[in-house]
Amino acid sequence: MDATLVVSLPSRIRELVPGFAISLIVAAAASFLSEHYGTPVMLFALLLGMALNFLADDTKCKPGIEFTARSILRLGVALLGIRITLSQIADLGWKPVVLVVVLVIATILLSVIAARALGFQRIFGMLTGGATAICGASAALALSAALPAHPQKERATLFTVIGISALSTLAMIIYPMIAHAFDLSPHLAGIFLGATIHDVAQVVGAGYSMSTETGDIATVVKLMRVAMLLPVILCASMITRRLGANVDGKKPPLLPWFAVGFLLLASINSTGWIPSALQHLGSDLSSWCLVIAISALGMKTRLKELASVGLKPILLMVGETLFLATLVLTLMHYGF
Incomplete structure (x- = not known):
């Protein structure tokens, strides 16, 4: 049996290399364009991937693209844990923690209810709500990996990533103006920007455009939202296990391996044992894994399919974004 494994492993690697290599090239191109034009790298990765969607049907590339969209995605989510430490959360006190917990729960619940009212599956509400409340495209990809297989899941995931990336970019520009308009200290x-903007990169951009103090606080509050990814994935797994099995007849695991990896890395990182250089390496590797995975997901979709979703999903995500910003400003007004 061991001999068979040794023989089959190189064959399996050769099978995966073409699709993975294409996804890596697309991710590198997306990163280059993002750095030069100031647009979210996830959005470029999606668009470039969709331009090469014919490769997903190619016999040589298909296995590697499937592997990248699934396994590399989950590795990237697990590595997100290296960005979190318990001391970062403790330094801000209990009020921001309560604020983050309340806004995540309220936004996801509202999203699921609104999605059902608009005629969508609960899965779409979970994806858009999680992406809005937690950490944008990364949360959408993580939740998608945790949820059971569904005929509409990939299309819903891709549309969520596109919408959230666009809204996050707008928020990076508009929300500092709102902070000035409300004369926030x-x-x-920092709390407002970190609690409302979807993606980490846009939070950093918006926060440090105002001041160093604002940028530091916004980043920590944002990482607190990222830390909510684990309990949300656990809840989503429990709900989907209760609702039914995958299309292949298997129930999803109660706690996926990448969620366990996320928790372990966050716990180890909190001890201070991980050197700063290794933290940066892990964070960069996580970002690259997610960009490579979204490139592969882009190759697996068709523009015609995304165009068929209509206006309602856009209204849902815009409504979630406005709800989150209003909720945070209201809670801050009352002392949180």
């Missing part, structure tokens, strides 16, 4: 402005 650097401390409160």
